[in-house]
Amino acid sequence: MSEDHIDWGYLERKAWEVLKKYPLCDRCLGRLFARLGHGLSNKDRGRAIKTSLIMTLHKMIIEGAPQSIFTDVAPNIGGPASGLYRKLTGQDLEERTCAICGGRLETFIEEAVERAIPLIKAYGVKRFIVGARVSPPILEREERIKEEYKLEHGESIRAEIRREIGKLIQERIDAVAEFERPEATILVEFPSGAVWIQVNSLLLRGRYWKLGRMISQAYWPTPEGPKYFSIEQALWPLLKLTGGERVILHASGREDVDARMLGTGRPMVVEVKVPRRRDIPLQEMEETINKSNRWVKIALEGYATRQDITLYKSEEARKEKTYKALIAVEGGVAEEELRKIEEELTGRVIMQRTPTRVLHRRPDILRRRRVLETSCKTLTKTLAECLITAEGGLYVKELISGDNGRTTPSFSEILGRGAECVELDVVAVKL
Ligand SMILES: [Zn+2]
Known part of the structure; x- marks a missing residue:
């Protein structure tokens, strides 16, 4: 009897062909047909095909086919074939090891x-x-x-x-x-x-406020201890709460160490690496951090994703910021002069070469940033206070001092005498 004349189905025929050459466990055989049928395991598939194949071969033997049609392939079928094998040969079946997974x-x-x-x-x-x-x-x-x-x-x-x-x-x-x-x-x-x-890290979305000066964003270790208190340090209570290994702050931009962050606060994503607990309510984390120090306050608004971090970083440059600057002017300043500054700077594109104070760590490039609005008032004869809204990335201290002509126009240039930023606060960061 030639196999061409056997009336059997696709699955039995294919399985018989494969199993003649390769021993396969139920899973590995079933997996070869994994996309046929639904809601079945490959083990179920393999076992069903093997059972059906054994029954088909048995029927052929009953109808006159030689026993070898089954006994040759039985060791490669394994377990399910052992009963019929013993019945036909009187011997125990010696199963072969699966050719794909090694039976493991x-x-x-x-x-x-x-x-x-x-x-x-x-x-x-x-x-x-x-x-x-x-x-x-x-x-x-x-x-x-x-x-x-x-x-x-x-x-x-x-x-x-x-x-x-x-x-x-x-x-x-x-x-x-x-x-x-x-x-x-x-x-x-x-x-x-x-x-x-x-x-994966626990990622929290929120904002921070820096109520004091001389606070850095990132933890800044030195042999004598941290250089400044930092926002990251303020977040350390999260390590105790979550059992995490490290806290990293991903903020949307940064203010100078000596500038406060007030008003709207600055958007941030807090990353806790390798946390052991994740089910702590946001409010509990927020309160624990806010109670643990005087100078940094945070609000947690929800959970974040990696994409949020990328977004915060990439949009940073385009975001509007509002600053409040306390400005000292050589020889004093009059209200009319402040009006002139407001008029000249509002809507103006400022050309800034990299400030002298950061030249040691940043390349010397020219940057253009627009001042969107300025509003100033005198506080004393020599002190003025200005609210300056500008595109993100504007160096505000240099906008005031002029940085020896590296920033133009500037307060100093417009006034024709020295002006300096004495205190700087960021009061709004738009997101
Ligand atoms: Zn296998």
Whole structure:
């Protein structure tokens, strides 16, 4: 009886062809047909195909085909074939090891799940994704078989590992496998069995206010201790609350160390690296930070994403800022002179070479920024106070002093004598 005359279905025929050459476990056989049927596991598929194949071959033997049609392929089918094999030959079946996974996939999945669960619990993760690394020879063997038999409905072993592990973890603990804002990635390596966790940062969106001067944004360590108190240091209580390893501040721009940040506050994203707790209410985090120091206050508005950080950074240059400057003028200043400054500067593009005070760390370039509005009043004979709204990135201290002609026009240039910014506050940052 030639196989061309056998009346059997696509699945049995393909499976028989593959299994004549390659021993395959239920999962690896089922995976070759993974996109046929829905809501089934590859193990179910493989087992069903094997069962159906065994029954078909048995029917052919009953109808006169030689037993070898089954006994030759039985060791490659494995377990499900053992009953019929014993019945026909009186011997125990010696199963061969799966040609793709080496027979390790089943236990690997179970063990990986058992290793992943304590890691997920230790970091209080509720949403995770699974990533899988599979040794290249295994991927190649699988691809080769698919090509050799023109099997077009399969999926990769990597996809199966990821899905099955995700599914089992989800069934066993209170966590979901989710691509939307995952809190951690469980990485598994097949066949080594290594399992590790990559915990994503906790990202919080909010604003900060700097009520004092000589406070830096980033933590600034020196051998004698921090150079200044910093916004980042003010955020350190978050480490205790979350069990995180590090706090990083991503602010939308920055003010000078000696400038206060008042008014609207400055938009920021706070990043807590490798947190062990994530379920702390925003209000509790906010209050703990605000109670812990006098000079830095924060408001937390919600959770952020990596894209928010990029957005905050990229839009920084275009954002409007309003400053309040206390200005000292040599020989005093009259109200009419302030009107002249308001008139000349409002709407004006200011040309600024990199300020002398930052030349040691920034390249000497020319920047153009527009002043949108100025409003000044005299406080004493020599002191004036100005509200200046400008495009982000304008160096306000230099707008006042002129920086020896490196910034033009400037208060000094318009007045024809020295003017200097004595105190500077940022009062509004638009987002
Ligand atoms: Zn296998």
